[in-house]
């Protein structure tokens with residue numbers, strides 16, 4: 001049987017002792033069973049709604065009556081996720097993106113990002129390139145800009161001709177923008193790059209774009225929280241948090257290596273299909289290719305709306321407080337664009353993330369993406 005989050009206990013039992021020790025110093029987990037007792041009148045509905053669980057209606061009902069739950073916690077950071085294997089086995093149905101493509105096309109005539117020089121504001125230092133960046137018209141920090149993609153469609157990452165060079169250009173553009181902010185105000189050091197793709201991921205403009213902010217005095221709370229937790233872990237355990245994080249995922253079969261970048265199917269994802277890339281530095285020549293591969297994983301999994309976020313040490317001269325902090329790139333799937341419900345609720349904001357997708361299945365998809373060829377420009 002392939003490894004799965006529901007069988008985490010068995011996967012751990014097969015680890016060599018050193019790997020098990022490393023797992024135990026960073027993670028804890030609890031396996032539970034949710035008992036669900038449907039009345040007879042409900043049985044036909046269940047047999048149909050969950051038919052992917054078993055080949056017979058009775059098998060489906062048995063699988064629904066006893067649902068394995070795995071709750072994983074990162075003890076160093078407090079990040080925790082509840083996995084329900086019943087939900088995680090839902091097949092991925094690649095739905096046609098026709099309606100979505102039509103909606104994206106319909107937004108083109110009135111799109112301000114297709115005419116950035118006329119319809120988007122500039123930052124005080126102007127723009128990067130002729131029109132690659134603009135200021136956010138409603139800023140949420142002192143320095144807040146957008147990187148506007150050449151293509152109107154945010155689904156360009158799903159196309160065959162989408163290339164790693166485009167990711168490299170985005171990273172370089174965003175960095176050049178941040179350096180302008182830092183040159184204008186040396187206290188502005190805390191660069192944060194993010195990419196919200198489509199409305200489920202909170203993008204208010206359809207045209208493909210990423211966002212950059214540069215904070216002053218201290219980093220954004222979640223980045224600073226991770227720095228402090230990693231530092232406390234290093235002091236307490238005498239081991240690097242990030243080295244252990246990668247090694248644990250590797251031992252479990254949840255990590256792949258894309259060039260010099262480690263890519264993890266996260267054991268405590270914030271939401272569905274979270275991947276974490278770990279690179280030594282922002283200008284690692286393998287980072288654009290790794291981001292490109294992560295996007296190819298999403299394309300293959302029929303993900304259309306996602307968030308990407310980049311954590312890194314501050315701009316300017318090396319800061320000793322950030323000495324052991326790598327560059328991290330997070331990706332999270334935000335679910336079905338047609339669904340009216342939001343994918344996060346009180347559980348995610350205030351308790352534990354609730355996730356359906358199995359990280360072991362995601363790791364399989366990541367291994368397949370490692371084999372796909374990079375198409376070079378003719």
Ligand SMILES: [Zn+2]
Pocket residue numbers: 108111112113114151152207
């Ligand atoms: Zn546009």
